[in-house]
Amino acid sequence: MTTQIRAAALTNYFEVAAHLRLNPQPLLRKVGLSRARLADPEQRIPLDAVIELLEASAKASRCPTFGLRMAESRQLSNFGVVSLLISHQPTLRAALLVIMRYRHLLNESLAMYVEEAGKIVIIREELVGDKGLQSRQGIELALGVLSRMGSAVLGPHWRPISVEFTHPASADLTVHRRVFYCPVHFGAEFNGIVCHAADLDRPNPNADPAMARYARQFVESLPDAGGTSxxxxxxxxxxxxxxxxxxxxxxxxxxxxxxxxxxxxxxxxxxxxxxxxxxxxxxxxxxxxxxxxxxxxxxxxxxxxxxxxxxxxxxxxxxxxxxxxxxxxxxx
Known part of the structure; x- marks a missing residue:
């Protein structure tokens, strides 16, 4: 079964392409996508097509931070029907549990594991498709979105200890510093965000328990969107x-x-x-x-x-x- 994800995964794709003066139409056609197909953020599209599009776009635009630039303007609302539930979780830990619990409604390719080691927590992430494709752009986009989510829950002053990538560094790390506000390490043993354990249980100042209950009831009523094997x-x-x-x-x-x-x-x-x-x-x-x-x-x-x-x-x-x-x- 082909792994499908929400078209919302490509939110801000056309804006970044326009900023970089990239014509995306030939690249979209090559992977079997179109602007019309991406208009509905809930439309399901093949993960491998998304990975190939992002890598090809980074190469064609000569911009190794293409995926990360897409993450810069992401909002919690881009998480779709689960966004309200995430935004009203009492802590970052609870928000991460929501993402893992309802990943079938968010991104079936997302693998996440929270590893606690004393006062340090590692939030590991991987994108797993059908072809085993490696995607520098995809994982930088994913961790950029995760970082944005953490800031949305804990406030804009949240600072992780570090962000880790298994791939090599690009020549210019300006965008990485702008997005993550913390040291970024490359050639690491995992892809993920390292933060203080206390951050996971710091209260979300905007959490509303009543809204969280309402949102969970709504999300629980939704079909599994085909589920995953x-x-x-x-x-x-x-x-x-x-x-x-x-x-x-x-x-x-x-x-x-x-x-x-x-x-x-x-x-x-x-x-x-x-x-x-x-x-x-x-x-x-x-x-x-x-x-x-x-x-x-x-x-x-x-x-x-x-x-x-x-x-x-x-x-x-x-x-x-x-x-x-x-x-x-x-x-x-």
Whole structure:
């Protein structure tokens, strides 16, 4: 099943294109989209088409911050029917739980995990499509929107500790500084926002419990917009958990709120098994990691769950026909 997301994901696309003097029509046609199709923010469009459009637009406009520029003017209202519920949550923690609970109404490709480590919290995010496409533009847009949401809930003076990206830095970080108001690190081990744990429970001064109850009742009455398959949900979870060394079937099942047998049965009904999905995601991630010169082979080995580098080398050679050193030399 093709992963579909709301056309609202491309909010501000045409404004940024116009500012950069980019004609978007040929790029839209190439990925099977049109201005008319994007007019309704609730229209469902293929995620992979969005990723390809953003990457092509950044390249054609020679603007590596194309996606991030789209995030600059995002408002909570762009979250659609869930926006009222988000805006009246008592804390940022509660708002994040709403996003994860109703992601089928927001963005089926979004994978999010909140990791607490003492006084620090890491909000990890990934965009997971059908082709395993890496999207610098997509993830910068997603984290830009997440940062804007945090500021909307906690106020404009909210400052994360840092923002982390797995991809390399661009030459000019002016837009990153303007959007995030905190240090931005590249070549990191995850995509996400690091903040103080206390921020998650700081009161939202604009929260109205009565409005939150009304909004939740309304959202609960909505259909699932087609929902997403268990296979895709597991893929998203593996994307987040594999670099953390937690991509076991027990951990994934717990995160999805079911026992292992239930997860196995649902995957079997969907025509797959857990080990195949781990293998699939590992292949997609290794290509992403190998493309980043900041990642050493030993670091890549660890991120993919291999404690012994020689085991990673054997696996890679079996998958790609050459040793990782040779593959990297030939492809980058």
């Amino acid at each position: 268990i296979t895709h949900e597991v893929r998203k979870a593996i994307y987040l958990m594999l670099p953390m060394g937690r991509a076991t079937i027990e951990q994934i099942a717990e995160g999805l709120g079911m026992n292992v047998r239930t997860l196995q049965r649902q995957l079997e009904a969907d025509g797959t098994v857990f080990s195949e999905l781990v293998h699939e995601v590992r292949r997609e991630l290794v290509v992403r990691y190998m493309a980043n010169p900041a990642y050493s082979l030993s670091r890549i080995s660890e991120l993919l769950g291999y404690s012994i580098p020689s085991s990673f080398t054997r696996w890679f050679s079996a998958q790609f026909g050459v040793a990782p050193q040779q593959w990297r030399a030939e492809n980058h």
